[in-house]
Amino acid sequence: MSTELPPPFRERMLGLFEPCVLMVMAISHYIRVCVEAIKRGEVLAPIMQTAKLRDEAFARFWIAFTTSRQPPATTPNGEPTQVEPAGSSALIPPLLKTASGVVLDIGPGTGSQMPLLRSPAIKAIYGAEPCLGLHKAIQNKALAEGLSSKYHLLPCSVASSELLPALEAAGTGVADAHKANGTGIFDAIICVRVLCSVPQLERTTRELYALLKPGGRVLVMEHVVNPWRTAKGSIAARIAQGIYQVFGWSYFIGDCCLDRDVEGALRGAADEDGGWESVQIDRSFEWSVMPHISGVLVKKSR
Ligand SMILES: C[S@@+](CC[C@H](N)C(=O)[O-])C[C@H]1O[C@@H](n2cnc3c(N)ncnc32)[C@H](O)[C@@H]1O
The missing domain is CATH 3.40.50.150 (Vaccinia Virus protein VP39)
Known part of the structure; x- marks a missing residue:
């Protein structure tokens, strides 16, 4: 059972919008993939090949998302970065x-x-x-x-x-x-x-x-x-x-x-x-x- 205390009201309300960031990122990749298909001459792909385009767009989105969360390999002083995972990611290391x-x-x-x-x-x-x-x-x-x-x-x-x-x-x-x-x-x-x-x-x-x-x-x-x-x-x-x-x-x-x-x-x-x-x-x-x-x-x- 969790013993954590919920954050203050304002933070909880702002938290409701956090998934918007992910969704905007994912939608923009989807649109880009559709536009590229159309430019290649596959005009009907966004209707006829949705599974393929969704797969491609999700892959790009997930690569961009995970890359954006990776800390740089070294600090500005050239030392290796040591960043402890935060949020839900902190739940993973003790398990795995x-x-x-x-x-x-x-x-x-x-x-x-x-x-x-x-x-x-x-x-x-x-x-x-x-x-x-x-x-x-x-x-x-x-x-x-x-x-x-x-x-x-x-x-x-x-x-x-x-x-x-x-x-x-x-x-x-x-x-x-x-x-x-x-x-x-x-x-x-x-x-x-x-x-x-x-x-x-x-x-x-x-x-x-x-x-x-x-x-x-x-x-x-x-x-x-x-x-x-x-x-x-x-x-x-x-x-x-x-x-x-x-x-x-x-x-x-x-x-x-x-x-x-x-x-x-x-x-x-x-x-x-x-x-x-x-x-x-x-x-x-x-x-x-x-x-x-x-x-x-x-x-x-x-
Ligand atoms: C949100 S990502 C999480 C990736 C990874 N486990 C992590 O923690 O970084 C979800 C992953 O599940 C994969 N996935 C979706 N449906 C699946 C299925 N039916 N079987 C196996 N993997 C699936 C997706 O392709 C994607 O790689």
Whole structure:
């Protein structure tokens, strides 16, 4: 449970507009991509090839966004910059530093979390990233972090119908046991800011559960629907989430939904199997348009 105090009223109200910055950035990339397609002579592309253009625009937006948040490598004095992550990003390092064994990273984006995955306890990392425009950035990051030999980039969605064939195609044998007798594959599954975007959330979380080894762990850090009915939630933030959705948030930001009960879906994923061994989930920023959950769900060892 979160123990943080909400900021003063004025700050909370201003916070309602923070996602506008992201949305304006995403829309401007989308418009640019459409204009470029038209200039290339693909006049009907904005109507006939929306999936392709949205994918391209999201990739550019996410690369620009993550780059804008990276501190410069050195200070003006030439010393290496040491900036602690702030806001919701501060929730990620304590979680990811516990990853070990064979790891699935869903939707790695530009690979921003890779510096947190350099532990020798990690044997292999499989990154399932359907947005092809982000692949070059992920490959470069793996190289820069010295993870190229461990990192297997899969050009697929997390849906089992795509993920399992992609794992097989990786040729590492990781999916063999699952194919033969349905046993789990992964020691850890990383879900950082991605379950907001996957299609069919409940189905996806059940499929992920099935891919965990006994004792395997889901490491989760996600933004979720505002818990406005609870004392710490906010009706204003919940309404703002609805407004952003209506004005195209999901369309422009890679299918991201602001109003998902990700915690409920994750908790429910183990129901048919008698529940999780343990669930430790904290909530943060519950007053805001982007309340977050972070924590670990452990599958029974049996
Ligand atoms: C908001 S970004 C987060 C990226 C990264 N996890 C991070 O924390 O920087 C969401 C990522 O999820 C990916 N994504 C969207 N739908 C997905 C799906 N069905 N399966 C796997 N990844 C997906 C997007 O392409 C994008 O890279």
